[in-house]
Amino acid sequence: MRSLRDRFHETLLYRVLLARYGRNFALGVLALLWVDAIEVALPLLIREAVDGLVAGAAAARLGWIAAAYLALILLQAGGRYAWRMQLAGTSFRCDFRLRQGFVASLVRQGPDFYQRHPTGDLMSRATNDLSAVRFAVGPGVVIGMDAIVYFLVLPPILLWLSPSLTAVVVAPMVAVPFFVHRMRHLIAVRFRAVQAAFSALSGKVQESLAGIRVVKGFELAPAEVARFDALGRTYVAANVRHAVPNALFSPVLELTTFVSLFLLLLVGGGRVIAGSLTVGTVVAFQRYLSKLTWPMTAVGWSLSLFQRGATSLARVDEVVEAEPSIPAEGGETAASALPVVARGLGFTYPGATRPALEAVELRVEPGEMVAIVGPVGGGKSTLLACLARLHPVAPGQLAFGGLDATRWDPRALRRRLGVVPQEPFLFSRSIAENIAYGRPGADRAAVERAAEAAAVAEEIRRLPGGFDARLGERGVNLSGGQRQRITLARALLREPELLLLDDCLSAVDVETERRILETLRHQRRDRTLIFATHRLQAVVEADQIWVMRAGRIVERGRHEALLAAGGVYTRLWRRSEAEAAAGDGRREAARG
Numbered sequence: 001m002r003s004l005r006d007r008f009h010e011t012l013l014y015r016v017l018l019a020r021y022g023r024n025f026a027l028g029v030l031a032l033l034w035v036d037a038i039e040v041a042l043p044l045l046i047r048e049a050v051d052g053l054v055a056g057a058a059a060a061r062l063g064w065i066a067a068a069y070l071a072l073i074l075l076q077a078g079g080r081y082a083w084r085m086q087l088a089g090t091s092f093r094c095d096f097r098l099r100q101g102f103v104a105s106l107v108r109q110g111p112d113f114y115q116r117h118p119t120g121d122l123m124s125r126a127t128n129d130l131s132a133v134r135f136a137v138g139p140g141v142v143i144g145m146d147a148i149v150y151f152l153v154l155p156p157i158l159l160w161l162s163p164s165l166t167a168v169v170v171a172p173m174v175a176v177p178f179f180v181h182r183m184r185h186l187i188a189v190r191f192r193a194v195q196a197a198f199s200a201l202s203g204k205v206q207e208s209l210a211g212i213r214v215v216k217g218f219e220l221a222p223a224e225v226a227r228f229d230a231l232g233r234t235y236v237a238a239n240v241r242h243a244v245p246n247a248l249f250s251p252v253l254e255l256t257t258f259v260s261l262f263l264l265l266l267v268g269g270g271r272v273i274a275g276s277l278t279v280g281t282v283v284a285f286q287r288y289l290s291k292l293t294w295p296m297t298a299v300g301w302s303l304s305l306f307q308r309g310a311t312s313l314a315r316v317d318e319v320v321e322a323e324p325s326i327p328a329e330g331g332e333t334a335a336s337a338l339p340v341v342a343r344g345l346g347f348t349y350p351g352a353t354r355p356a357l358e359a360v361e362l363r364v365e366p367g368e369m370v371a372i373v374g375p376v377g378g379g380k381s382t383l384l385a386c387l388a389r390l391h392p393v394a395p396g397q398l399a400f401g402g403l404d405a406t407r408w409d410p411r412a413l414r415r416r417l418g419v420v421p422q423e424p425f426l427f428s429r430s431i432a433e434n435i436a437y438g439r440p441g442a443d444r445a446a447v448e449r450a451a452e453a454a455a456v457a458e459e460i461r462r463l464p465g466g467f468d469a470r471l472g473e474r475g476v477n478l479s480g481g482q483r484q485r486i487t488l489a490r491a492l493l494r495e496p497e498l499l500l501l502d503d504c505l506s507a508v509d510v511e512t513e514r515r516i517l518e519t520l521r522h523q524r525r526d527r528t529l530i531f532a533t534h535r536l537q538a539v540v541e542a543d544q545i546w547v548m549r550a551g552r553i554v555e556r557g558r559h560e561a562l563l564a565a566g567g568v569y570t571r572l573w574r575r576s577e578a579e580a581a582a583g584d585g586r587r588e589a590a591r592g
């Protein structure tokens with residue numbers, strides 16, 4: 001059973017606001033109370049003035065009342081300034097803290113997280129949901145406080161002015177809380193639908209933009225637009241449904257106030273004529289009544305802001321508190337990441353029915369060059385991702401340098417690895433910055449050496465701007481092969497103990513691929529290299545070749561032995577020879 005205190009500490013208000021900005025919050029609330037207290041006092045001064053006028057009071061007395069009124073208004077203005085500075089500023093700082101936590105979590109997460117949360121979904125949490133939280137702790141708190149103060153203070157004052165008139169005038173408002181409650185529920189439910197529709201819509205936009213080349217290339221634009229239209233319509237429909245309770249809210253509440261005012265004029269006016277009530281009291285009543293509507297709306301409004309804020313905070317929390325499947329840091333380190341040893345290594349993608357890796361046994365000694373080959377979908381990328389510590393593995397299945405992978409400090413381990421993924425990714429910065437990303441602070445000479453080793457330096461120098469050429473989004477102004485080699489240079493710059501290359505030279509010609517692998521092998525004798533490829537010409541020199549099919553290493557050994565064995569490798573080799581010959585034929589033909 002959790003204590004009340006614990007439960008309070010879990011609330012939106014505490015976690016986002018009070019825990020860190022309690023002092024600013026307290027000052028803000030005090031200023032707000034000050035403003036409200038003055039607001040409540042003003043109608044009483046008006047009552048004095050009106051009754052004084054009716055009774056023909058001395059000008060001096062009216063002058064004093066006016067002066068007091070002015071003084072209160074000035075004090076109130078000061079209070080307004082103070083609460084805005086304290087509360088509004090704080091809500092932006094809270095927002096900033098939450099954003100920090102959000103981003104910190106994003107960089108900790110592994111591929112499984114991004115499979116569960118598509119980019120559009122994360123974007124909508126980072127924009128819509130975070131601003132809903134800010135609205136709750138900013139305006140939500142202010143409006144709510146106002147409402148509570150008025151609710152607590154106004155009824156006693158009204159009762160003091162005239163109990164019987166209060167009973168008559170407030171009667172129509174009794175139904176309001178029920179109405180507000182019902183609407184609030186509807187608004188919350190429908191708001192969730194709006195958020196979900198928005199997520200889907202922004203996900204679609206993101207995906208279409210990311211895949212714009214495919215969309216264009218396949219002439220899919222009309223189909224994409226149609227899909228976008230459908231999602232857009234769902235979003236509009238959800239918004240319209242959400243708008244209905246919102247649209248009913250104010251008019252119904254205003255109607256109640258008008259009924260109350262009608263009763264005030266009818267009953268209160270009658271009493272004034274009969275002489276049992278002063279004009280000033282009726283005027284003050286009218287002022288208070290208009291203030292009573294505000295908290296009625298405000299309670300509902302601030303509650304709905306809170307409800308939205310809490311819903312949104314839960315969605316933000318799912319990201320902020322998501323435990324990465326591989327902890328971001330902490331653990332032991334060994335002197336080296338080598339040798340790499342796997343025993344019965346297995347891995348199944350979340351939600352998949354079949355394992356993508358099964359019973360993989362391997363051993364890689366320092367300085368070895370290992371090639372992974374095999375049909376598409378055989379598990380090459382999955383194995384490399386496990387070796388790069390991107391996918392979680394069970395204890396006892398994988399060890400680096402004699403230390404179990406699960407006991408390694410992931411950061412320390414990854415610092416010893418250079419990973420080049422199958423899909424190259426470049427940032428919209430200069431080429432040199434993209435390469436230096438592998439080792440922040442690296443000097444230009446080191447960057448150029450890495451580019452030389454990746455056999456891309458000459459091409460970079462020929463580009464306008466050379467190494468300082470700025471890349472468009474994701475490097476759109478480069479060829480596929482150039483992008484691949486720049487990502488390779490990025491990994492090489494780290495001078496890792498173990499290089500993991502996932503088919504990252506598929507877009508360069510066989511000769512260049514061979515030359516790069518040759519350089520990598522001979523440049524540093526202690527460099528260990530594991531690379532996946534579809535080009536068997538590139539693996540002839542490898543110390544070990546692993547042939548992967550359906551998640552298992554089905555054959556292994558050196559080229560000659562595998563070729564002699566007459567198994568999967570032999571078949572792959574024959575096909576690849578035939579393809580290479582056809583390629584040569586095409587080149588000959590092209591040369592004419």
Ligand SMILES: Nc1ncnc2c1ncn2[C@@H]1O[C@H](COP(=O)(O)OP(=O)(O)OP(=O)(O)O)[C@@H](O)[C@H]1O
Pocket residue numbers: 115349350352356374375376377378379380381382383422503
């Ligand atoms: N994110 C994922 N979720 C579920 N299954 C996946 C995921 N990624 C890959 N798989 C599956 O795991 C298996 C191995 O995929 P993997 O990408 O490792 O193959 P590969 O040998 O690298 O293929 P390729 O030669 O095309 O690069 C495939 O059956 C694939 O469908």
Ligand SMILES: [Mg+2]
Pocket residue numbers: 380381382422502503
């Ligand atoms: Mg792959």
